[in-house]
Amino acid sequence: MFEFFNEMWSFAFMRRAFVATAVLSVSATPVGAFLVLRRLSLAGEALAHAITPGVVVGFVTAGLSVTALLAGGLIAGIVVASLSTLLARRTILRGDASLASLYLIALAAGIFILSVAGSAVPLGSFLFGSILGIDNASMILLGGVATVTLLAFALMLRPLIVSTCDPAFFESTTRRPWLVEQGFMLLVVLNLLAAFRTLGTLMAVGLMILPATAARYWSNTISRQLGLGFLFALSSCWLGLILSYLLPETPSGPAIVLVAGGLFLLSALLGPLGFETRLRRRVRAGSGTLAHMRPEGKLP
Amino acid sequence: MSVLVRIRNLALGYSESILLRQLSMDIEVGTTLAILGANGSGKTTFIKCLLGLSTSLAGEISWPNGRPREIGYLPQMSEFDHRFPLRVRDLVAMGSWRGFGLRSGLTEDKRKLIAKAMDETGVLSIAEQPLHALSGGQLQRALFARVILQDAPLIVLDEPFAAVDQRTEDHLLEVMEHWRREGRSVVLVVHDLSSVLDHCTQALLLGDGMATHGTVEDVLTHERLVAQGYLSKSQAAWMLRGPAMNPGGSGV
Numbered sequence: 001m002f003e004f005f006n007e008m009w010s011f012a013f014m015r016r017a018f019v020a021t022a023v024l025s026v027s028a029t030p031v032g033a034f035l036v037l038r039r040l041s042l043a044g045e046a047l048a049h050a051i052t053p054g055v056v057v058g059f060v061t062a063g064l065s066v067t068a069l070l071a072g073g074l075i076a077g078i079v080v081a082s083l084s085t086l087l088a089r090r091t092i093l094r095g096d097a098s099l100a101s102l103y104l105i106a107l108a109a110g111i112f113i114l115s116v117a118g119s120a121v122p123l124g125s126f127l128f129g130s131i132l133g134i135d136n137a138s139m140i141l142l143g144g145v146a147t148v149t150l151l152a153f154a155l156m157l158r159p160l161i162v163s164t165c166d167p168a169f170f171e172s173t174t175r176r177p178w179l180v181e182q183g184f185m186l187l188v189v190l191n192l193l194a195a196f197r198t199l200g201t202l203m204a205v206g207l208m209i210l211p212a213t214a215a216r217y218w219s220n221t222i223s224r225q226l227g228l229g230f231l232f233a234l235s236s237c238w239l240g241l242i243l244s245y246l247l248p249e250t251p252s253g254p255a256i257v258l259v260a261g262g263l264f265l266l267s268a269l270l271g272p273l274g275f276e277t278r279l280r281r282r283v284r285a286g287s288g289t290l291a292h293m294r295p296e297g298k299l300p
Numbered sequence: 301m302s303v304l305v306r307i308r309n310l311a312l313g314y315s316e317s318i319l320l321r322q323l324s325m326d327i328e329v330g331t332t333l334a335i336l337g338a339n340g341s342g343k344t345t346f347i348k349c350l351l352g353l354s355t356s357l358a359g360e361i362s363w364p365n366g367r368p369r370e371i372g373y374l375p376q377m378s379e380f381d382h383r384f385p386l387r388v389r390d391l392v393a394m395g396s397w398r399g400f401g402l403r404s405g406l407t408e409d410k411r412k413l414i415a416k417a418m419d420e421t422g423v424l425s426i427a428e429q430p431l432h433a434l435s436g437g438q439l440q441r442a443l444f445a446r447v448i449l450q451d452a453p454l455i456v457l458d459e460p461f462a463a464v465d466q467r468t469e470d471h472l473l474e475v476m477e478h479w480r481r482e483g484r485s486v487v488l489v490v491h492d493l494s495s496v497l498d499h500c501t502q503a504l505l506l507g508d509g510m511a512t513h514g515t516v517e518d519v520l521t522h523e524r525l526v527a528q529g530y531l532s533k534s535q536a537a538w539m540l541r542g543p544a545m546n547p548g549g550s551g552v
Contacts, residue, residue: 048364161386162397166379166381168373169375172375173354173397221390222385
């Protein structure tokens with residue numbers, strides 16, 4: 001066992017991957033928790049696909065440049081989000097339908113461009129991530145995004161909580177409610193881009209959503225959900241990396257997200273706010289009724 | 301009495317449909333104004349316009365003595381996420397979130413104010429309960445406590461009694477009476493003709509693009525309620541015959 005870890009740790013790319021995913025967990029967890037709380041889990045997934053053509057164009061034109069990845073992804077994300085808002089406001093389609101239509105076009109266009117133009121990044125690692133893809137520039141991107149995310153949360157946590165819990169009330173108390181909304185969506189795109197190398201474009205949202213939803217089964221307060229969510233994210237990343245090291249054909253993205261998915265299912269089954277408690281409550285209610293029906297009327 | 305809000309030639313609606321063609325009225329300091337109207341008559345649009353959350357098609361809303369820094373607002377409960385991971389105490393504390401600094405937490409004074417507001421609305425004993433465990437009435441009491449904490453000269457309530465039991469409604473009406481005695485102005489959307497109107501000094505009836513404003517007794521007559529589409533003729537006839545609601549002894 002010890003030899004196995006020793007061997008794994010001897011590879012620089014594995015050490016790099018462990019550090020990178022730890023940093024990613026710090027920044028993706030709070031963003032994911034608020035995506036879930038703002039009922040934007042699916043919109044986050046759509047946005048992850050929406051940035052694909054921008055990222056691909058960045059790769060095709062500038063190779064493995066982090067600046068090109070950031071610029072391309074941000075532009076594509078903003079274009080798709082704006083077009084989707086325009087369609088929802090000016091046409092008969094609702095927001096979800098317009099966003100779904102656009103992200104499907106964007107994802108297909110991204111993969112089409114990648115296949116036709118070719119790139120230094122193979123399609124598999126583009127879609128599902130690769131631990132080998134984490135170079136110095138990617139580490140700087142991860143660290144930079146985590147720093148920006150934590151600073152932004154320190155500045156806007158209170159308004160973010162109020163605007164998430166009761167948007168109508170929040171809008172009545174501030175003159176620039178859009179600042180929080182737009183700032184948060186920018187953080188989402190930045191974190192998606194940061195997660196891109198490790199998890200791939202198809203799995204990038206997984207590390208945001210699953211630890212947050214799993215943590216919700218155990219916590220009644222936001223602070224607890226954030227803390228627990230981070231622990232779930234970190235353990236998913238590290239266990240997923242070990243899994244992907246053990247099975248060399250497995251890309252890191254699905255391995256990490258599968259572990260996070262396992263934690264989610266366990267939480268749903270065992271968490272105090274999951275199935276188990278509801279089931280226990282129902283059984284208790286049932287036995288109470290039966291006891292009431294007994295002649296002596298005593299509770300068991 | 302001094303004028304708190306001056307509304308002139310206000311038109312509300314959307315490009316395809318006009319909800320309200322023209323409204324000119326003043327809301328005076330200390331008034332408790334009930335807004336009534338059928339579904340889609342523009343009640344919520346009106347209060348959102350008053351709060352600055354949406355724009356009017358035409359006309360003007362002005363504040364002769366300056367817009368208050370804080371306006372207490374209770375949105376419709378149906379818009380609220382009951383599963384949000386907060387305790388009752390945290391929800392109430394939101395009422396003064398703008399007063400918290402970037403680094404400072406709750407001061408002892410603020411904690412006392414929060415406890416006092418929860419005590420007034422009867423939720424102090426469930427302060428540590430998560431929101432998802434609350435009944436509709438308990439949640440509305442907590443939201444009223446949040447409004448108390450806002451300490452605002454104008455309070456806007458959107459259908460505050462729509463989903464609460466009679467006991468809670470009576471208790472929250474007492475809270476509203478207390479606001480009136482303190483000289484605060486209250487604007488509330490009322491979803492039906494009920495005893496709530498006994499606690500209102502003014503009424504605004506919206507419907508069929510028209511608006512009628514005045515005292516509760518003057519506005520809520522059978523004729524007007526029928527004319528503005530709030531009641532059908534048969535409903536009005538039944539109310540005249542039967543044990544009709546009698547808001548403010550107005551003869552309705």
